[in-house]
Amino acid sequence: MQAVQPPRKMAPIDPHSYTDSSHPLTTHISLSFYFDFPSSTIVSSALFSLSATHSGPFALDTRSLSISAVLDPQTLAALPFSVHPASPDTVLGQSLIVTLANHFQFLVISKTSPSSTALQWLSPPQTFNKAFPFVYTQCHSIHARSIFPCQDTPAARIRYSAKLNIPHYLSAVMAAKHVGRRNPIAGECLGVCDDSIWCGDGRIVEEFVMEQSVPPYLFAFAVGELGFREMGPRTRVYSESVPGVLDSAAREFAGTEEMIKVGEGLFGPYEWERFDLLVLPPSFPYAGMENPRMVFLTPTVIKGDATGARVVAHELAHSWTGNLITNKSNDHFWLNEGFTTYADRRIVEAVQGKERAVLNIGIGWRGLVEEMDRFKDNMEFTKLKTNQEGVDPDNVYSRVPYEKGFQFLWRIERQIGRPAFDEFLKKYIATFKFQSIDTDTFLDFLKVNIPGIEDHIDLKVWTEGTGIPPDAMEPASDIYKKIVFLANEFKLGRMPNEDEVTVWGGQEWELYLENLPKSLEASQVSALDARYRLSESKDYEVKVAFLHLAILSRCSNYYGEAEKTLKAVGRMKYLRPLYTALVQGPGKEEEKIFAKRVFSEARACYHPIAQGVVEAILAKHM
Structure with a gap:
């Protein structure tokens, strides 16, 4: 490591990132990964392309990474770098500071730790098939930095290409377009390792490219012994090659193409070409993750009656609200999840009926009420627009941005009527697609396009107020009322x-x-x-x-x-x-x-x- 001066006081772009607002953003990263299953590590090279040339210190986010070199890609000359602070921040990790001299590209060679927070390495006994190892990513909210250095903020949208060097008996999927599977080529490892290792016996390269710009938390891959079933012109379902899992998943999610068409009718064109699904081992920590082109799912959503498709509807809705328009930082997380919860319930209503959508709203309402009790000692996290500086977003992850965000949008819909709100949504998505925005940007757009809305709805109470606003609404339907009535009867014995x-x-x-x-x-x-x-x-x-x-x-x-x-x-x-x-x-x-x-x-x-x-x-x- 070459010493550089400690970084000057930065102007962060995001409370969860070391990214400096005065630095150019990354536009493209070319990645090469060498997977070493015995050590549960990945050695990688990352070629960064910036939106403009830069001279002076340049900050990237890292966590539990070993940085072995930073190079000028043209001359392969070493560039000075250092890592700060010496003891990692418990939330942010560490900042990799590279000193550039009128560069718009640079190359970083690094290695993950077995304790990477984005990666889970599974031994064969921990998988479905019990015969092969498995590894997968979960980068939301701020874990991409534990795979490779990056400006790990949703404000920085990137395109990328990736070469995954893996054992030949495994295969890989990514949230990206699959280019091909081939033998390694000498000299393409870009400093990841020497050719004898990169091109060693029994290795194969899977190559991918993501041509649309995405926030780093949507970077995703999985490597294992994988199979798939075709489900429609734009959809396959993948999992380990266990027929029971694959066949059950294909039946559960058979209506996916219909949901895509419904989504396009409601929100505009589907911009990601494919909508494939990967059912992961039971350890996956979420119901689903909306990685574009390759949604990750827990096997617990395979219920045998197609009701698990409501999770798929949610991840599909993210294709417009979250992936296409993204919150600028986690302080504005409701812009992803509130919009997506509203959108998925519209899809469910169209495909499975209004009663099913009302049940979803009712379950969400109860969840929102329970979150008010969970955060009774820190009501900051019952707001839509939060202040999460110094706070680990995983520790305050809750249903509030989902359900309070949904309630806000539902309140606007009730005020102006569904036809007008549908037109507003389509215009909102078309205006801000492939951008990352904040709450104030949304509110400004709302007030311009629905003049006088602030005279009928207290926008500040909804976005900056704590608790549940008085004009939020519990759903009503015959089946919902009956279930709540029977629950109240149980209280009476x-x-x-x-x-x-x-x-x-x-x-x-x-x-x-x-x-x-x-x-x-x-x-x-x-x-x-x-x-x-x-x-x-x-x-x-x-x-x-x-x-x-x-x-x-x-x-x-x-x-x-x-x-x-x-x-x-x-x-x-x-x-x-x-x-x-x-x-x-x-x-x-x-x-x-x-x-x-x-x-x-x-x-x-x-x-x-x-x-x-x-x-x-x-x-x-x-």
Whole structure:
């Protein structure tokens, strides 16, 4: 490492990035990756192209990366660089400072750590097929910096190309166009390693290109023993080559092409060419991740009745709201998720009917109410426009930007009518596509295109106020009212009759459980389960909602089932409430010991992001 002067005080573009607002943004990165499965590391080269030439210090974000060289790509001369601060910031990581001299390109050689927060390396026993290793990424919100140095902020949209050098018995997918699969070529490794390693026996190169500009958090790949099923002219579903998983996924998501067409009718052209899906191993920490061209999904959304397609509808909706128009920083995360929640419910309504969409809204409403209680000691995070400086976005990730954001847009729709709001949405998307914006930009556009809207809706209360605004609205429909009525009846001691629930599916049960009191008698919980076997449900939304209720009610005979669940899946939607219920509150020493043991035994099967979230929960309450 060549020493350079400590960086001057910067003007950050984003509270979660070292990117300096006075520096040019990266426009393109050419990447070469060498995957070493035995060491769980990737050695990489990254050729950066900037929007303008730059002289002086230039800052990139890193986390747990070893930087071996920074080079002038024309002369291969070393460029001075240093890493600051010496001890990594717990949220931001470290800044790689490169000294440029009228450069618009430079090359960085680096190596990931086995503890990279974006990567999960799975040994064969942790996969579906039990025979081959697997690795996948999860870069949202600020984890791309742990794969390669970058301006890791959604304000910096990039195009990229990538060469993935992997063992020949594996294959790769990316959130990018697949160019081809071929043998390695001597000299193309760009300093990643010597040719004898890059071109060694049993290696293959998968090549990809992303021609549209995307924020770094949408960078994604997976490497494993993969197969696929064709589902439509623009869609395949991938997973490990396990017929049961692939066939079940293909059936669950068979209506994807219809949803794409509905989305195009509502929001304008689909700009990403393909919409492929990858079902990951159970450790994936989210329901889905909207990586363009290759959406990642948890296997828990395969329910056997096509209702898992609502998660696909959400990730599809991101193709317009989030991927095409992106929040400029995580302070404005609602611009991604509030819009997408609104958009996915419009798609669900068109494809599956209004009643199904209302159930989604109802479940979301209950979730929003619960988040108000979660953040009662820090109401900053019940705002839409937040201040997250110094805060790890993973630790404050919640349903607020989704559901309060949805409620805001639904309020505007009610004010001006759906036809006018549909036209507004199409104009909004066409105006800002392939841009990253903030809340004020949206509000300015709203006021110009819907004159006088601020006279009817208090925009400041909605975006900067805490809590749920008074003009938010709980949904209403016959089935919704019936479920809420039956939940209220349970509070009075009456369990629903079988003829009242005979047609209920997972969403109906989830909504019912969400509306029950959070502390019942253990006998009531057991009686409900004895009749309806909710603890045995194959739908994890139902199973976890019931187990959460059982734990809160100190119904200890369900702790064994909770342990099985916590060891079977790594989705944070399930981990967070179950671990929190076990350790939160007084007089829970036995539950805390139980939770700590379960986590120690399950930890290796969780993605690093999920590991960090559970560790924070335990640290807060232990």
